[in-house]
Structures are given as C-alpha cells and as structure tokens.
Amino acid sequence: MLTIDFGPNGVVVIAGRLDAAQSPAAQAFLDQVQGTVTLDCGRLEYISSAGLGVLLKTQKRLMGSAGKLRLSGVNRHLQDIFVYSGFDKIFEIEPAP
Amino acid sequence: MTSYRTFRRSFDSIQDIFAFTAEVFASEHIDPSLLPSVDVTVEELFTNMVKYTASTAAVRIDMTKLAGGVEVTLTDYDVGPFDVTQAPDVDIDRPIEQREPGGLGLHLIRRLVDCVHYEYSAESRQSRITFRKTQAGAPTSDRGTVAGSADAHD
Numbered sequence: 598m599l600t601i602d603f604g605p606n607g608v609v610v611i612a613g614r615l616d617a618a619q620s621p622a623a624q625a626f627l628d629q630v631q632g633t634v635t636l637d638c639g640r641l642e643y644i645s646s647a648g649l650g651v652l653l654k655t656q657k658r659l660m661g662s663a664g665k666l667r668l669s670g671v672n673r674h675l676q677d678i679f680v681y682s683g684f685d686k687i688f689e690i691e692p693a694p
Numbered sequence: 695m696t697s698y699r700t701f702r703r704s705f706d707s708i709q710d711i712f713a714f715t716a717e718v719f720a721s722e723h724i725d726p727s728l729l730p731s732v733d734v735t736v737e738e739l740f741t742n743m744v745k746y747t748a749s750t751a752a753v754r755i756d757m758t759k760l761a762g763g764v765e766v767t768l769t770d771y772d773v774g775p776f777d778v779t780q781a782p783d784v785d786i787d788r789p790i791e792q793r794e795p796g797g798l799g800l801h802l803i804r805r806l807v808d809c810v811h812y813e814y815s816a817e818s819r820q821s822r823i824t825f826r827k828t829q830a831g832a833p834t835s836d837r838g839t840v841a842g843s844a845d846a847h848d
Binding site for chain 1: 709730733737789799802805
C-alpha cells in the first residue's frame with residue numbers, strides 16, 4: 598500500500614511501500630510536480646528498483662528545467678538501497694533523525 | 695522447516711508475496727531486520743520472471759529458516775534459461791544524464807544478500823534461483839557471492 602500527496606509547505610509526503618505494483622501511481626503523481634521539490638520519506642518503509650526508476654525519471658525531468666527532487670527523512674533500509682544504486686550521488690538526501 | 699506457496703505471475707501478486715514473507719519471518723522467529731532485503735530480492739526476482747518470460751505458470755516460493763537467517767528459492771516453470779547471476783552490473787558512477795533504471799534490480803540483490811545461486815533444468819524447463827540472507831553475511835557495500843549453473847541448454 599502506498600499513499601502520496603502534498604503536505605505542508607509544498608512538501609510531497611510519501612508513505613508505505615514503493616514497489617513494482619505501486620510505482621505507476623507514484624509516477625503519475627510525481628509527473629505533475631515542478632521546480633525544486635522535497636519528498637518526505639519519513640513514512641516510506643520500502644523501495645525496490647521499480648521505485649528507484651520513479652525517482653530517477655522525476656529527477657531527470659526536474660533537473661532539465663533547473664529544479665530537483667530532494668529526499669528527506671530517509672530510513673536505514675532506504676539509505677542502503679540509495680548507496681548501492683548510486684542514488685546518493687544524484688540526490689540530496691537527508692537521513693531520518 | 696520449509697514453508698512454500700505459489701503465486702500468480704502478475705505484479706498484483708506482490709502484496710501477497712510480502713504477506714507470505716512477513717508471515718514466515720514471524721512464525722519462524724527470523725530476525726526482522728533481514729526482512730526488507732529479503733523482500734527487495736524476492737520482488738526483483740519475481741518481477742523479472744513476470745516481465746521477461748512467456749510462461750503462464752505460477753511461481754513457487756520456498757522459505758527455510760537457517761541459523762541466523764533464511765534461505766529463499768523461487769521456482770519458475772515452463773521457461774527457458776536466463777541466468778540472473780550473469781547479468782552485468784550497473785555503472786553507478788555515471789552522471790544522471792546517462793543513468794537509466796534498467797538493470798538496477800539484479801545489481802541491487804548482489805549487494806543485499808549473502809549469495810545467489812541459479813539452476814536450470816532443460817528437461818523439466820524449470821529455473822530455480824536460491825539466495826541466502828543471514829545476520830553474519832549481511833553485506834555493507836560489498837557484492838554477495840553469485841553462482842550460476844545449467845544442466846543443459848535449449
């Protein structure tokens with residue numbers, strides 16, 4: 598199960614599991630955002646390569662128009678996945694406190 | 695004890711697969727910190743089967759508790775050979791303009807689990823992919839061990 602929506606101050610809040618079954622819904626939402634966007638991952642429990650594809654596609658589109666996607670509240674599991682996939686080099690990542 | 699279940703070859707089965715892995719972890723008292731890596735690895739292998747094979751047969755998943763961890767086998771029926779252990783790594787140092795998401799799944803599992811073993815039987819047209827995840831073998835940023843084998847080829 599995954600939810601994604603705008604939170605306070607234009608932050609996008611994503612929660613649940615970003616797997617292959619849920620990625621199309623996340624992509625459809627993120628295709629609408631513009632500029633520099635913070636994705637609050639504090640309640641995102643899980644991500645697989647399908648979810649990484651969503652983030653990568655969004656980052657490439659936003660950077661093409663001088664924006665970017667920032668990731669905040671990233672838990673240990675997500676951090677490991679981001680490091681193994683090299684995403685720590687292409688995203689600004691703020692770990693969970 | 696080994697627990698197993700079969701799953702329809704569809705992305706819609708992913709939630710049921712996660713429910714199964716969580717159920718086995720709970721009933722067998724397997725370290726829950728290993729579950730995210732097991733789930734990612736099962737998802738990547740299962741979705742690879744859904745996307746790249748023409749079979750309509752269900753996929754069987756077996757889980758066996760080990761000392762300090764778990765062994766998982768995915769069996770795919772009525773398929774040709776595809777050795778996932780031979781898939782090339784992704785160059786993660788490329789600039790974002792040159793990055794594509796393809797191939798990341800198999801790249802990831804080598805880093806998430808202790809070892810991955812592939813077997814193919816041409817006689818029965820079955821492929822079996824087995825991996826282990828243990829506390830002792832939990833990698834940091836190193837690759838896990840990979841091995842492929844086939845008793846015959848199509």
